Amino acid sequence: MRVNRLYIQDFRNYKEAEVTFCPGVNLIYGKNAQGKTNLLEALWLFTNAKSFRTAQDGEMIRFSAESATVKTGYTAFGRDQTAEIILNTGKRKLLRLGGAPLEKTSELLGQFPAVLFSPDELHIITGAPEVRRRFTDSAISAFRPAYYGALRTYLRVWKQKNVLLKNTPEKEALSVWNEQMAQSGAKVMQYRKEFFSRLAPLAAEMHRQVAGKEEYMEVSYAPSVPVKETVEMQAEALFAALEKKRDAEIYAGLSLVGPHRDEMKFTVNGKDARSFASQGQMKTAAVSLKIAQGMLLEEETGEPPAVFLDDILGELDEERRNFLLSNMHGRQIILTCTERDAVKVEGETRYFHVEDGTVCIST
Ligand SMILES: Nc1ncnc2c1ncn2[C@@H]1O[C@H](COP(=O)(O)OP(=O)(O)OP(=O)(O)O)[C@@H](O)[C@H]1O
Numbered sequence: 594m595r596v597n598r599l600y601i602q603d604f605r606n607y608k609e610a611e612v613t614f615c616p617g618v619n620l621i622y623g624k625n626a627q628g629k630t631n632l633l634e635a636l637w638l639f640t641n642a643k644s645f646r647t648a649q650d651g652e653m654i655r656f657s658a659e660s661a662t663v664k665t666g667y668t669a670f671g672r673d674q675t676a677e678i679i680l681n682t683g684k685r686k687l688l689r690l691g692g693a694p695l696e697k698t699s700e701l702l703g704q705f706p707a708v709l710f711s712p713d714e715l716h717i718i719t720g721a722p723e724v725r726r727r728f729t730d731s732a733i734s735a736f737r738p739a740y741y742g743a744l745r746t747y748l749r750v751w752k753q754k755n756v757l758l759k760n761t762p763e764k765e766a767l768s769v770w771n772e773q774m775a776q777s778g779a780k781v782m783q784y785r786k787e788f789f790s791r792l793a794p795l796a797a798e799m800h801r802q803v804a805g806k807e808e809y810m811e812v813s814y815a816p817s818v819p820v821k822e823t824v825e826m827q828a829e830a831l832f833a834a835l836e837k838k839r840d841a842e843i844y845a846g847l848s849l850v851g852p853h854r855d856e857m858k859f860t861v862n863g864k865d866a867r868s869f870a871s872q873g874q875m876k877t878a879a880v881s882l883k884i885a886q887g888m889l890l891e892e893e894t895g896e897p898p899a900v901f902l903d904d905i906l907g908e909l910d911e912e913r914r915n916f917l918l919s920n921m922h923g924r925q926i927i928l929t930c931t932e933r934d935a936v937k938v939e940g941e942t943r944y945f946h947v948e949d950g951t952v953c954i955s956t
């Protein structure tokens with residue numbers, strides 16, 4: 594996917610701006626708090642239909658304005674396309690694709706494939722297990738829509754069982770719920786198993802390339818119950834594990850085992866990344882992971898995603914930075930940083946200077 598053009602009006606600190614990107618590397622630079630991230634936020638709306646910074650669409654409307662408009666012209670799946678989003682205070686946002694209104698927000702998903710890396714993404718490594726599960730769930734849903742259904746079923750059963758557990762249930766009653774948890778949970782686990790088996794080699798290779806040969810990263814699925822070959826075997830194993838914990842769960846008053854407790858493990862040079870990796874190593878690992886996620890999506894859809902990098906250059910040394918930007922294999926990059934000369938880029942590059950909500954192409 595290639596973004597050709599972005600137009601914004603009354604969006605964050607921009608009254609009006611238009612940006613024309615090049616197919617290669619686009620470097621947006623400027624001092625702090627000038628509006629660099631705001632541009633990536635506007636673009637990301639087309640990928641995700643919501644901001645990566647706020648759950649409140651209204652926050653993106655310029656102070657004192659009533660509505661904000663964001664438009665783009667882009668090339669994806671072999672053709673030129675346009676999309677438009679209008680945010681209104683206190684109302685639902687309006688979406689248009691190729692000029693035609695979209696009824697549901699979800700219709701936009703998949704149209705504007707991109708991967709985003711913002712400093713918050715480091716939480717995938719340093720944050721709580723929920724952050725990693727959220728990453729996993731959204732990454733799998735993006736290329737296996739049926740996953741979302743299986744997960745919802747599992748979480749519904751899990752919640753109902755937790756209500757039961759709070760009221761000191763009969764053991765037999767619990768087994769009925771365990772059976773249902775095992776059936777839906779096994780599907781969730783099998784999707785996760787497939788996802789990690791494909792993601793891991795891509796992420797490891799990306800990390801090796803960015804960091805150099807001396808350093809290797811591994812990411813793996815760490816489920817709360819061992820993975821099995823088939824869904825049926827998985828359901829059996831999960832049911833057995835749940836039954837084994839039955840007394841402990843009644844005692845604890847909550848459900849102790851199953852996919853809601855799954856983890857994802859990162860190691861750098863064989864050591865747990867969270868405890869032993871440096872900031873730069875963690876950043877390299879997190880960026881590699883996000884790019885690998887994009888590559889997986891590309892394998893599925895045939896469309897290379899654009900790469901949006903918000904402020905990732907701090908903490909990566911010059912070698913890692915330059916490597917990262919020179920080896921995207923033709924994918925478009927749009928990145929923000931504070932210094933114009935923060936990176937040496939080979940190939941086509943366009944520079945944009947941002948100051949107080951104004952963007953100028955700089956030569
Ligand atoms: N709804 C809004 N209306 C007007 N201005 C806003 C709105 N939301 C945020 N801003 C302003 O946008 C600016 C921040 O923009 P942005 O996050 O893009 O900065 P940045 O250039 O990425 O800075 P940094 O280098 O610190 O990351 C702030 O000055 C903030 O006050």
Ligand SMILES: [Mg+2]
Binds near residue numbers: 630
């Ligand atoms: Mg910023």
